[in-house]
Amino acid sequence: MGWTHKKRMLATIRGEMPDRIPYAPRLDLWFAANKNRGTLPAPYRAFEHYDQVSRDQGWGIAKVVLDYQHYGEDGILDRALGVYRIPAQSYYVHLPPEVERRVNKVGERFHLEYVTPQGTVRAGFVYSEEMRRSGVTIPWIFEHALKGPKDYEPLAYIFENLAVEPAPELFRQWTAPLGEDGYAVAYALTAGSPMHHIMKILTDATDFYYHYRDHGKKMQALAESIGVFYRRVLKVVAEGPGEIALVGANFDDTITYPPFFRDHVLPFLQEASQVLHARGKLMLCHTDGENKGLMEYLFESGMDIADSVCPAPMTKVTLAEYYGRWGKRITIQGGIPSNLLLAEATTDQDFENYLDRLFQSVAPGNRLILGVADTVPPDARFDRLRRIAERVEKEGRLPLEAGGGRPVTAGAIQEAPLPGKIDTVEDARFKVLKQDLYDGLDGEIQGHIQELLDRSIHPQDILNRGLLAAMESIGQEFKDGRLFVPEVLLAARAMNAALAVLGPHLSASGRQARGKALIGTVQGDLHDIGKNMVIIMLRGVGFDVVDLGINVPAGDFVRKVAEEKPHILGLSALLTTTMPQMKKVIEGLVQAGLREGVKVMVGGAPVSPTFARQIGADGYAADAGEAVEVAKKLVAGCSLLVAG
Ligand code: B1M
Numbered sequence: 001m002g003w004t005h006k007k008r009m010l011a012t013i014r015g016e017m018p019d020r021i022p023y024a025p026r027l028d029l030w031f032a033a034n035k036n037r038g039t040l041p042a043p044y045r046a047f048e049h050y051d052q053v054s055r056d057q058g059w060g061i062a063k064v065v066l067d068y069q070h071y072g073e074d075g076i077l078d079r080a081l082g083v084y085r086i087p088a089q090s091y092y093v094h095l096p097p098e099v100e101r102r103v104n105k106v107g108e109r110f111h112l113e114y115v116t117p118q119g120t121v122r123a124g125f126v127y128s129e130e131m132r133r134s135g136v137t138i139p140w141i142f143e144h145a146l147k148g149p150k151d152y153e154p155l156a157y158i159f160e161n162l163a164v165e166p167a168p169e170l171f172r173q174w175t176a177p178l179g180e181d182g183y184a185v186a187y188a189l190t191a192g193s194p195m196h197h198i199m200k201i202l203t204d205a206t207d208f209y210y211h212y213r214d215h216g217k218k219m220q221a222l223a224e225s226i227g228v229f230y231r232r233v234l235k236v237v238a239e240g241p242g243e244i245a246l247v248g249a250n251f252d253d254t255i256t257y258p259p260f261f262r263d264h265v266l267p268f269l270q271e272a273s274q275v276l277h278a279r280g281k282l283m284l285c286h287t288d289g290e291n292k293g294l295m296e297y298l299f300e301s302g303m304d305i306a307d308s309v310c311p312a313p314m315t316k317v318t319l320a321e322y323y324g325r326w327g328k329r330i331t332i333q334g335g336i337p338s339n340l341l342l343a344e345a346t347t348d349q350d351f352e353n354y355l356d357r358l359f360q361s362v363a364p365g366n367r368l369i370l371g372v373a374d375t376v377p378p379d380a381r382f383d384r385l386r387r388i389a390e391r392v393e394k395e396g397r398l399p400l401e402a403g404g405g406r407p408v409t410a411g412a413i414q415e416a417p418l419p420g421k422i423d424t425v426e427d428a429r430f431k432v433l434k435q436d437l438y439d440g441l442d443g444e445i446q447g448h449i450q451e452l453l454d455r456s457i458h459p460q461d462i463l464n465r466g467l468l469a470a471m472e473s474i475g476q477e478f479k480d481g482r483l484f485v486p487e488v489l490l491a492a493r494a495m496n497a498a499l500a501v502l503g504p505h506l507s508a509s510g511r512q513a514r515g516k517a518l519i520g521t522v523q524g525d526l527h528d529i530g531k532n533m534v535i536i537m538l539r540g541v542g543f544d545v546v547d548l549g550i551n552v553p554a555g556d557f558v559r560k561v562a563e564e565k566p567h568i569l570g571l572s573a574l575l576t577t578t579m580p581q582m583k584k585v586i587e588g589l590v591q592a593g594l595r596e597g598v599k600v601m602v603g604g605a606p607v608s609p610t611f612a613r614q615i616g617a618d619g620y621a622a623d624a625g626e627a628v629e630v631a632k633k634l635v636a637g638c639s640l641l642v643a644g
Contacts, residue, residue, distance in 0.1 A: 004180035005060035021396035024060035033135030033378035061182030080123030082201035090171035090240040096161035156225035186242025193268030194226035209486035252289030257484035273302025309334035310373035320361035334373030341380035365400035430466035440490025442497035459505040479625030492540035513544035515635035519570035520548030522581035527574035554584040
């Protein structure tokens with residue numbers, strides 16, 4: 001058989017045994033960033049599209065990339081609704097005629113108003129030159145459409161009445177140039193379910209959990225309305241020309257935590273896979289996040305391709321575990337974490353060792369389309385991309401004989417934990433307060449604080465032995481994986497409600513915050529979910545925290561430190577490309593003569609204790625629970641927190 005990339009990849013997806021492992025690294029981010037910086041390798045400077053590089057190198061192409069850069073404003077105007085108009089979709093969405101969309105562009109920011117018969121919703125997004133230059137392919141939502149109870153009905157109206165028109169020709173034109181070089185995926189749905197759509201697109205990720213608690217019925221009704229649109233799309237895509245359809249992206253076991261995933265995402269994924277399979281189509285899910293707690297549910301979802309699987313060391317599940325658990329039925333696309341391509345993150349030796357293990361742990365080797373997950377980073381060593389291709393050519397002949405896929409360890413699948421239980425040896429007077437915090441009862445807790453005050457319990461005791469003690473055990477349980485994000489966020493909100501009642505009764509010293517912290521996400525980085533969690537947790541245990549937001553230039557951090565004189569400066573980064581900004585901030589503090597007066601704490605998924613030490617940070621925390629511990633020690637003057 002004359003194997004082409006396409007034939008090899010499709011055979012892999014069908015579970016057959018092609019001649020060798022297909023190799024198809026995603027080059028979109030790398031290409032866009034280097035093109036804009038003028039740093040593409042010399043032979044590629046004149047290229048207009050990253051597919052040209054893959055072809056030149058003889059690599060396969062997995063076209064799953066959502067690229068909004070080339071289709072004008074119409075393609076992205078409804079980004080804040082999670083509605084796009086791009087050829088990859090094979091369908092075109094029309095707003096209902098009764099809905100008036102008002103667009104106000106201020107600089108690079110789009111402010112939108114959707115005027116519906118049920119009321120008006122406002123939203124906003126930005127897709128700046130700077131974002132485009134750094135290779136970002138997705139506009140960023142700065143104002144979410146769902147902010148309060150009055151937004152539910154207009155949004156439900158919009159989603160129920162969105163018309164979905166088949167656009168097979170657009171899709172065919174988009175995929176035609178691909179030929180035999182790979183596969184193209186029809187972009188069906190951005191989220192794994194209507195409820196996930198609300199979480200991912202319509203609300204701020206942290207606000208979502210509050211809405212979920214406070215307006216559960218309205219949210220469920222909105223999810224049903226979004227479901228009307230989702231099912232229209234599925235029908236059109238299932239009948240359309242694409243052989244593979246993308247349903248859902250950016251699952252993560254912290255955000256879409258296991259019980260939430262089980263109840264609100266899994267059933268829709270299963271339904272979607274049935275609709276697609278009935279028409280002979282395959283379902284692909286973009287599973288680029290931390291999947292440790294979701295392994296089993298994703299296995300049951302009916303997906304055929306797990307796209308952009310990013311294994312350990314960047315996340316907690318190894319490739320062997322993925323292959324052992326999923327590889328019998330699901331094709332794994334990805335498998336090489338992007339950090340492996342970065343000289344500063346991975347030595348040549350570690351890179352080679354990873355590849356050695358890779359070929360040993362995925363025997364017999366089918367059901368794997370090797371790629372870089374999520375995508376090749378801008379500063380990737382191009383020679384390493386070529387080296388992978390070389391080794392695949394030599395060692396990726398199928399079936400592989402060496403090693404053998406290890407089954408996933410039992411620990412890789414987290415069971416839904418029992419709700420938090422309070423420590424029974426604690427002072428009985430505060431039991432109810434603690435339970436209120438565990439249950440996130442922000443209304444009830446205020447009444448209970450008042451009762452304790454009426455019984456002449458000292459306000460300082462209520463704070464220290466009641467509220468703060470409970471928040472600390474909540475932080476610890478989160479750190480240990482026994483509580484999930486929403487429980488912690490709701491507890492923190494209840495804490496703030498409690499402080500509103502208790503605050504005026506505390507003595508001047510009691511009101512004093514535990515310390516002051518400034519926290520922001522560094523320049524070039526728009527990820528804020530983790531940073532916001534750290535802030536909420538710190539506030540919850542009594543820190544005064546100033547949120548500097550996202551994409552904060554080094555100079556702004558320095559200026560704010562001079563103005564606010566905090567005890568701690570917190571820096572968050574989720575991209576390997578933005579981590580160096582942390583060093584820039586520390587250097588800026590030194591130059592401004594401010595370094596001695598402030599402790600610097602760093603964190604974010606790619607940040608490690610080694611990196612923190614290298615750049616001269618004072619503290620590193622792996623998660624929000626640890627951030628509290630580290631912050632307390634930093635304020636107490638303990639400096640050796642970046643252990644070797
Ligand atoms: Co992005 N993304 N993303 N993304 N995204 C990652 C980070 C990525 C690892 C995915 C992957 O490759 N598997 C990858 C980065 C690769 C790398 O550089 N190493 C990536 C990429 C490539 C991108 C884009 C470039 C994609 C593109 O445009 N082509 C783009 C970049 C935009 C930009 O920032 N310029 C992008 C965009 C997005 C979305 C907008 C879609 C969305 C962000 C939404 C938002 O933040 N408002 C998103 C998401 C959701 C993710 C994943 C799936 C999840 C991140 C998350 O929120 N996790 C992520 C995959 C992953 O991380 N494995 C991924 C949950 C959160 C609670 O955890 O943020 O780690 P985390 O925070 C933890 C700890 O790290 C720690 O405590 C927190 C709570 O426990 N912590 C601190 C964090 N900050 C701290 C500070 C501290 C102390 C502790 O002290 C101050």
